[in-house]
Amino acid sequence: MSAEVVIDVKNISKVYKLYTKPSDRLKEALHPMKKKYHNDYAALDNVSFQVRKKEIVGILGTNGSGKSTILKIITGLLNPTNGTVSVHGKISALLELGAGFNQELTGIENIYLNGSMMNLGKDEIDKKLQQILDFADIGDFVYQPVKTYSSGMFARLAFAVAINVEPDILIVDEALAVGDMFFQEKCYEKMKEMVQSGATILFVSHSLSAIRNFCNRAVWIEKGILREEGPADEICEKYKYFIEQKETKEIVKTAVAEEPADVPAGKAKNKIFVKDFQMNKNVVVTGEDIVFTIELGFRESGLKYGVGMIIYNEKGDIVTLFNTVRDDMKLERPYSVFKIKVENNDFLDGRYFISVHISDDMVMYPYDRNDYISEFRVLPKKNRRGLPVAEGYFRCKHEWEILE
């Protein structure tokens, strides 16, 4: 049976009002007809996910995607515009460095201040004090006002307090990035111990290796929208691929020229042409559903035609193809959108390339050819022990029968 849900984020949206000038805010407040002087900006748009007890969940996404916003909503520091969050257990959060600390007070005084904010009595903090000081390991600096601390020292003290107040849920937002490697190691070890004894951790990091190595699950929020969630290694792979594509601008252009150059001479000039090609995702795991969408344009009606799509591997071998003619479909009038749904796909780990051809109904000559119009990446589906479920050319669906 799955463990109890300790954080339940349901349909959370956060909309900020953006004003071009500060005076617009006042103008809006005073306008007799309630004229709008702002633009709405959705930092989070209908995000839902759950975190179960003893999970370590990583949140990733590019800058400004809403990671900190969702953590602030979970911890109650920020109200959502829509949606609900239920939390079961005591949260200890390390959000912005220095939040919850009084700059004028010493390290020790801040330990007591933070402890009391976590509902710990003075005697309870007295008992934990040595443990906190040992963990922070900042020597006599604990007697100095925290405004004199370096960011690394701050992180040490904040982390030492956050983990020693025995939270049920620990929320960490990039706080570890400022500490040195040695301290980071110590924190990861401590957090693993906390999970062993029943805690749950929600963790934001820009470090993919930290999320891959430390978390069992990951939630990817991109530009306010929940893009993917699943096993940490899988989501990291998909995210990495997304970043690489974004950075190198390698994405093959999906829009297709309306006048392809390679229509053989003498044939009608693109009486039918591919206007657009899309996939539901460019990174899929073996077993997920894939949907290819081909959009056609017509310069002439009344043609009999066939629509075909070929999938190649990295070596250029045809892996498989889909073709309306081979599938005995008769296309005798213009149809604008074709969707090919591959349920529970059998492709194995690798890169695949797609060509789309529109031909006559005998597949004798092309109306339009679009070679290498797009590509996708398949990640291996793993079994419980982390082994890919299949190797070779494709996953062959099968059943075992074991007899006496």
Ligand SMILES: Nc1ncnc2c1ncn2[C@@H]1O[C@H](COP(=O)(O)OP(=O)(O)OP(=O)(O)O)[C@@H](O)[C@H]1O
């Ligand atoms: N008070 C605010 N008013 C208006 N917009 C805001 C406010 N706070 C955050 N935003 C916007 O909301 C979006 C999400 O911000 P958030 O800090 O949650 O992103 P993030 O994923 O944590 O980013 P980073 O990785 O850079 O820390 C950003 O575009 C940010 O500019």
